[in-house]
Amino acid sequence: MPTHYSTIVIGAGAIGSATAYWLAKGGQRDVLVLEQFELGHANGSSNDHHRIIRHSYHDDIYGRLTRPMYDNWAALEAASGQQVFIKTGGLDIAIEGTPGTASLERYRAVMAANGVPFETLNKAQLAKRFPQWHIAEDEVRATFQEESGFIDIRRATATHIAMAQNLGVEVREHTAARAIESVAGSAAGAGTGTGTRTVRVITDGEVFTADKVVVCAASWTDALLQPLGQTWQTTVTEEQVVYVQPKDLKPFAVENFPIWCWHGDDFYYGFPMYGEIAVKLARENLRRVVTQDTRSAAPRPEETALLHDFLAERLPEAAGRVVLAKTCPYDMTPDRDFILDFMPGHPNVIVGSGAAHAGKFCGLLGEILAELIIEGRSQHPIEPFRADRPALVNASIAPVFDLKG
Ligand SMILES: Cc1cc2nc3c(=O)[nH]c(=O)nc-3n(C[C@H](O)[C@H](O)[C@H](O)COP(=O)(O)OP(=O)(O)OC[C@H]3O[C@@H](n4cnc5c(N)ncnc54)[C@H](O)[C@@H]3O)c2cc1C
Structure with a gap:
């Protein structure tokens, strides 16, 4: 029998680590994080000293999120005793x-x-x-x-993952998820939207099952989600x-x-x-x-x-x-906006994409993704980040990669 988890998080970068922490903080038990390399590796997007954090944004869909973004960093610092936000103006x-x-x-x-x-x-x-x-x-x-400054992204990611581990999250390094299968089955403890479906995550050596999987795979996302019908290209x-x-x-x-x-x-x-x-x-x-x-x-x-x-x-x-x-x-993403949603057609697969400007937001995105997993919806305004928005499903819309607004 494959080992069964409540949630499997794929990717231990800035977003996946924060998600694992918020899942454990939200009371989820039996959470597994799969990371294809070692923790803190330099092949992804979250390994450097700084990421700018600021309220100044080109679009109000982000302006509305910056207050809770700052609040979550303050809460992490208070809970961990680690400084991750350096305020410079x-x-x-x-x-x-x-x-x-x-x-x-x-x-x-x-x-x-x-x-x-x-x-x-x-x-x-x-x-x-x-x-x-x-x-x-x-x-x-x-x-x-x-209030502007920077997040020490390497330290923030390491803090989130350490806090998650201390709350019981299991982390497997050097374990790449090769495929996700969303199948009918007996989902233990199914939450909102899962029905009786369950999910299988296949690695080189083992198969794991879970009620839900959250994909925080950044520049490796397409390999996992295209077989599930992903309509956009990263x-x-x-x-x-x-x-x-x-x-x-x-x-x-x-x-x-x-x-x-x-x-x-x-x-x-x-x-x-x-x-x-x-x-x-x-x-x-x-x-x-x-x-x-x-x-x-x-x-x-x-x-x-x-x-x-x-x-x-x-x-x-x-x-x-x-x-x-x-x-x-x-x-x-094709419109440079986040994706924070259930994968269309797969209610137990959740996507967390930061569209290359989420270092500042990852503490908040972790909370949002955990809310989607635990409660099926978020308290934060994430409608613009749906996975079925026109820019992601309509191939005739030309990609726009510019954040200048
Ligand atoms: C040069 C640069 C400057 C930036 N500046 C800023 C800034 O000033 N402010 C800001 O807010 N943001 C900034 N960003 C963006 C920010 O860093 C990213 O949005 C954020 O780090 C993304 O985190 P992530 O977890 O999605 O990605 P990653 O850190 O890349 O993590 C993805 C993880 O998933 C793992 N993975 C992938 N596929 C699998 C698999 N199949 N199985 C197991 N594991 C898998 C990878 O190994 C990786 O560890 C910048 C990015 C760069 C590159």
Whole structure:
């Protein structure tokens, strides 16, 4: 007889780990997490020092979620005694007359609609408050939001999984789920929507059964869900970050230098020094389409040079020696929105996709996915993240991978 679990979580990245924790916290017993590599591995999207967290968003479907997102990080820190959120404040900067100003206005509207306070800064105010920035253009528009900062994503993921294990969750490393079968059968303890169906998860050595399975497999999702009739395709891209040692360290320390987003022809973003004696920066969405089988983890020298040039021009005191450059995969849905829903036609299979901007949200997404499993619905507004929305089921709708709004 296969071993039976209440829920199997596939993937122990940021989202799967948070889901396992929230399941155990919600009273679920017999939860199994399957991870194809070792915990904390670097092949997925959740292995680095930081992920930006902010209220400023391009769309209110996310603006409505940022308060509970912050609440969940605070609750995790209180329960674990581990700091995972580093508050630095955050800047959004655009040059007047460029398309970036429209993005800033949109961010401001979303924050205003949700009662989030923010400050607007002109060029002189920005230069006075944050003299690290050297902006040659005459007219600059900036927004400062004091609750922004970053999540130490590696630490957050490790904290979620440790908390889950301490609450009784079983974690199997080096155990890849090769297939999911949703079949009629005697589901022990079936919850809302499962009827009498059960699910079988096949690995190389064993078969497990469960009342429900939640797939948090990020850039590996399609291999598992296409046989179940997945109607969308996950686009995987190779992204690159670079760590640069400042020429003067103190101005770029966490307490002196906010996280930032630069809304120009390209969207650049960056962090103060943390984890390495270096600031980190990147361009959002390089559109280098790969698969997990074809990707090369080698950083490209031309991207490193471009990012260093950005620093040399805009943050010259930060533009010292390149310490480290590395790549990381984005897993993008066709509309770049999350998927948090039951798999159409398979009421005991749940999908959790963060669409390559969920580092900040993973503590909340864990709660939402656990709610779907335990109660069959979530208290949070997740209607936009349905798996049967037009952008996912209608192949004639062209994909949009841009978060600028
Ligand atoms: C360069 C970069 C910068 C980013 N910046 C930000 C940011 O500033 N702010 C922000 O909010 N977000 C950011 N993100 C996005 C954020 O990091 C991701 O949305 C988040 O980490 C995704 O977590 P995940 O658990 O879905 O994916 P992953 O961490 O990739 O986890 C998926 C896991 O599933 C496992 N798995 C897959 N298939 C199987 C299988 N068949 N069997 C067993 N295990 C399996 C994998 O091994 C992996 O461990 C960034 C991402 C990148 C790459």
